[in-house]
Amino acid sequence: xKHWWKFLGIGLLLFASIAALRVPLAPAxxxxxxxxxxxxxVELTITGYNTRFAEGAQVYLENEGQxxxxxxxxxSDASHLSARFDVPQGFRANLTDVGVDRLVxxxxxxxxxxxxxxxxxxxxxxVSKLDMxxxxxTFPNRSILYExxxxxxxxxxxxxxxxxxxxxxxxxxxxxxxxxxxDRDLAADMAARIGLVFCVLGLVTGALWxxxxxxxxxxxxxxxxxxxxxxxxxxxxxxxxxxxxxxHKRARLAAIYNIFAFVLLVLFLFVVPRLNAxxxxxxxxxxNSGFNDLDLDDRLRVIFYPAVLGWILLGCWMYDLRVRxxxxxxxxxx
Numbered sequence: 506x507k508h509w510w511k512f513l514g515i516g517l518l519l520f521a522s523i524a525a526l527r528v529p530l531a532p533a534x535x536x537x538x539x540x541x542x543x544x545x546x547v548e549l550t551i552t553g554y555n556t557r558f559a560e561g562a563q564v565y566l567e568n569e570g571q572x573x574x575x576x577x578x579x580x581s582d583a584s585h586l587s588a589r590f591d592v593p594q595g596f597r598a599n600l601t602d603v604g605v606d607r608l609v610x611x612x613x614x615x616x617x618x619x620x621x622x623x624x625x626x627x628x629x630x631x632v633s634k635l636d637m638x639x640x641x642x643t644f645p646n647r648s649i650l651y652e653x654x655x656x657x658x659x660x661x662x663x664x665x666x667x668x669x670x671x672x673x674x675x676x677x678x679x680x681x682x683x684x685x686x687x688d689r690d691l692a693a694d695m696a697a698r699i700g701l702v703f704c705v706l707g708l709v710t711g712a713l714w715x716x717x718x719x720x721x722x723x724x725x726x727x728x729x730x731x732x733x734x735x736x737x738x739x740x741x742x743x744x745x746x747x748x749x750x751x752x753h754k755r756a757r758l759a760a761i762y763n764i765f766a767f768v769l770l771v772l773f774l775f776v777v778p779r780l781n782a783x784x785x786x787x788x789x790x791x792x793n794s795g796f797n798d799l800d801l802d803d804r805l806r807v808i809f810y811p812a813v814l815g816w817i818l819l820g821c822w823m824y825d826l827r828v829r830x831x832x833x834x835x836x837x838x839x
Contacts (some may be wrong), residue, residue: 506794514818516807520576523819525658527827529809530754532556533646537603541615542766544594549614551605553584554646558605564588564629565806568596568616572604574628588809645802655718657801658808660714662816663707664732668770669817670700671739672823673701675767690756693763697739704736718784728787731773738766 536552551564564575564586575588576601586605596619644654648729680689711729712722723729745762749755752807778787 508581511822514815514822517815518819521658521808521815524653524808524813528642528644528653528680528804530555530646530652531643532608533594534603534605534608534613535646535648537610537613540613541617542590542601543617544590544592546589547592548586548589549603550585550587551603551610553586553605553608554651555584556605557583557641562606563604563628566590566592566601566614567604567609568601571596572628573623592618593623594618594621596788597622602632611751630658642804644804644816649718653714654805656710656714657805658812660707660710660835661809661812663703663710664774665813666816666820667700667703668774670696670703670820671767671770673774673821673824674700675732675763678763681756685756687752687756690752690759690833691835692828693760694743695831696824697763699820699824699827701739701743701824703816704732704739708732708736709727723787726786728774728778731777735770735773736768742766787831802833 532553532555534551534556535554538550538552539547542549549564550684558580560578560580562578562580564578565572572592573593576591577589578586580586580590596616599616599619601614601616602739603610603613608823616624674693677689677693677696680686714728715724716722742759742762746759749758
């Protein structure tokens with residue numbers, strides 16, 4: 506069955522898309538108010554996400570291994586509770602963690618009244634009272650990202666697919682220079698056109714993700730600007746093709762341009778953003794830790810890799826259809 510890879514692509518996309526939208530986020534503590542503590546009585550309001558707070562939950566503060574438990578806990582609903590503490594003098598670190606059972610919000614509170622340690626008696630580790638039966642498989646719940654982490658399975662595969670298609674395009678262009686084949690030139694043209702479709706989709710999904718996490722659809726980020734410039738370079742490739750009438754001359758000029766365009770793609774998307782001297786909000790760029798280091802865990806990988814392969818197969822299928830349609834149109838025109 507020669508079309509097996511098409512069915513594989515459809516299956517992977519259905520699986521990855523449904524899972525990306527339907528898998529719940531893991532329970533997490535997402536907000537604590539107020540955001541600073543000082544020695545003395547304090548009441549904290551804690552907000553959870555996908556949590557099931559219950560009476561009897563253990564709420565505690567932890568600072569460099571020293572832990573104190575709440576004197577009183579009041580659960581408002583499954584995702585909100587308040588806890589009263591008598592904060593002692595002498596916490597060592599500037600940031601204090603807040604815990605509810607086994608959920609921990611690291612560095613939730615700025616801490617005043619530092620010292621060499623506290624004399625107050627500690628409390629034992631929290632015991633999970635969360636009902637995890639319905640949340641056996643979850644996505645990680647990351648600060649700032651939250652629900653937008655689902656976009657990983659759509660935004661990043663767009664760029665992988667674009668790079669594969671632009672790679673096919675430049676490969677065909679190299680073949681053009683060796684053979685002067687118009688059929689190879691046609692294939693290079695179609696691959697670049699489909700690659701541009703995925704470039705636009707990558708920019709759109711990236712803008713939506715940026716709005717959710719960074720507060721704006723577009724920021725002065727080196728990788729965002731590089732992606733936009735890359736798209737314009739390939740638009741110029743199409744303009745060049747339309748400005749030369751002689752087919753063989755067009756094929757050779759476009760092939761040479763395409764090679765330089767792909768080199769610039771690699772520079773703008775992979776080399777320049779990774780320079781430590783360049784500021785970037787993207788993970789793995791401008792000296793930042795990579796998304797793979799901080800956020801991409803095995804739960805996301807189970808969906809992410811099938812999504813990447815599925816979108817690449819879809820892009821190759823679109824490319825194959827465009828080439829066949831263009832060849833048919835050329836045959837009918839003769």
